[in-house]
Amino acid sequence: MTNIRDVARLAGVSVSTVSRVLNQHPYVQEEKRQAVLAAIEESGYVKNLNAVSLSKGKTEMVGIVLPFTDHSYFAALLKGIAEEARINSKKLVMFQTDYETDQEIAALEMLKHKQIDACIFCSRSSDWALIEPYQLYGQLVMCEEIHQEVSYTFIDQYGVFMKALHYLERKGYNRIGYCIGRRSGTNSQERERAYRDFLSSRQIPFNKSWIFDDCYHVQDGERVLEEISRMTDKPDALLVTNDQTAAGILLTAEKTGLNIPQDLGIMGFENHPIAEMLSITTIDLPLEEMGRNLFKQAIKHGIEKHEVTVSLIERRTL
Amino acid sequence: MTNIRDVARLAGVSVSTVSRVLNQHPYVQEEKRQAVLAAIEESGYVKNLNAVSLSKGKTEMVGIVLPFTDHSYFAALLKGIAEEARINSKKLVMFQTDYETDQEIAALEMLKHKQIDACIFCSRSSDWALIEPYQLYGQLVMCEEIHQEVSYTFIDQYGVFMKALHYLERKGYNRIGYCIGRRSGTNSQERERAYRDFLSSRQIPFNKSWIFDDCYHVQDGERVLEEISRMTDKPDALLVTNDQTAAGILLTAEKTGLNIPQDLGIMGFENHPIAEMLSITTIDLPLEEMGRNLFKQAIKHGIEKHEVTVSLIERRTL
């Protein structure tokens, strides 16, 4: 394991000169430069970036916290993040948490221990109070509208949900339920708030059984429809916060002879290719763009709150 | 930024004693231990793991190279890898390559520069000759059957494809085509070899237009079926190397009035939930298990070649 000192000795110069050559600093004679280059070649010298990190106090790595990657929502976010990371020559350290807080803390501890320079939370389970103190150790970026002193990129979930509800109402639906991943989490809470506000403004009673959680994948749509089929009091439309589940609902409906959109209106979220393919009305979420911005915020100093806008894509499930 | 020396001074002991306490080594008086702990508490000391890495010559991080995560195949592999990484308290550095070699090299360079201890290639574009020299710098693990001195976890693609072809033949299909991601890559080449061998043993001429590449997602299935619809000489069955595309084909077929499996037999690969949902006959690939094993190989010394077995799941598309 030859180091910079060996190279210096071999080239007959000092370590500083070698370092200068290595980092293309000016002020180094061409002769010596060549001597150093030759010594590097001869010795097979390889820079230890670990030592560089220690010396500079930076690792050029950014942590990414997300519950799972086998889900199009997070995969798309990650794609945007990875693109931007690549542009900026940064590396990504992944934390697949399954929504467990200890994995989130593991990421934060890495930040604290100077293994990463910044950390992006695509989602979180931990209380903000648990996360907040770690800001001391590096840039933190969230993917939710959180009214705290921290950078984030967000979608106005309340506004979007409310708009979607009004749209359904105009389409003649008045027994609206919704599907969601988990009920905790800022985004979900915002949606529930919109839902409840909408209902109470119409003096429609809140019906808990019309909220379906744990909806992530196609097969969850199947489950939802089964549950509905057993209800005497059924919803006539569903806001489905991801297109995978929406697709599952649509496909199962077709199998069981349920008419979409007559018997059940469906609005998906994301505008995933499967939604286009199945012609599912959906809210287009610019996830890759969000991912890119999350990363930009991670390597930027200071706090920035960035909202992205979404648009409704009208197709045939409503 | 208080360091171990500050703590030592504060506690009135030497740095080695602090280090011992920090790493729960034996042989340290309880009094001093407490003093050190108190000093750590008081000073808000945080260990710099970067320095630890430099000192130990290890980072406890493993690189993961894959073309993209927004694809169930790689997402599932990644899930297995991440699980095992977590069990072993290792961190993962992600390289999303989009099949570009420079990103693969970037990962290898990190290995060379001691930023990661090992590197897993879930797929590759680079020639083996380009990758091989990097074995000098750390453990390399591949996800393909490559007859070289390196660890890998693999599926016998030739055997599986051959078995699938025979199965189709028994089911009465004799105009078989197939869909694949990219045509280069060891796995694809093995499949093509099986395909060609099968054809020539039956004296069926090879028809290039029955091989559809760039098939990854649901919408690619739509494209494939469009292409087929324009053919005068159509295949009567397709091996589809991922369930997403198989689903796309099935769904499009239903829309266009094509009968599955009468007009077109479909065999998917992976046994993704969507295949179960749509009742697609498929080859079950134990991807998460493969991912777990890939990771185990990454932290294990020495070369190990591990084959995983797959099984055929009979459903209604054949």
Add this chain to the structure above:
DNA sequence: TTGTATGCGTTATCAT
């Protein structure tokens, strides 16, 4: 049981 001294490999400051 504890401390001293050295190594890990680089960057950066400050002379010259």
Add this chain to the structure above:
DNA sequence: ATGATAACGCATACAA
């Protein structure tokens, strides 16, 4: 332009 030397922060062999 170049070199000596001090950080960077920790681990550990060796001595005591």
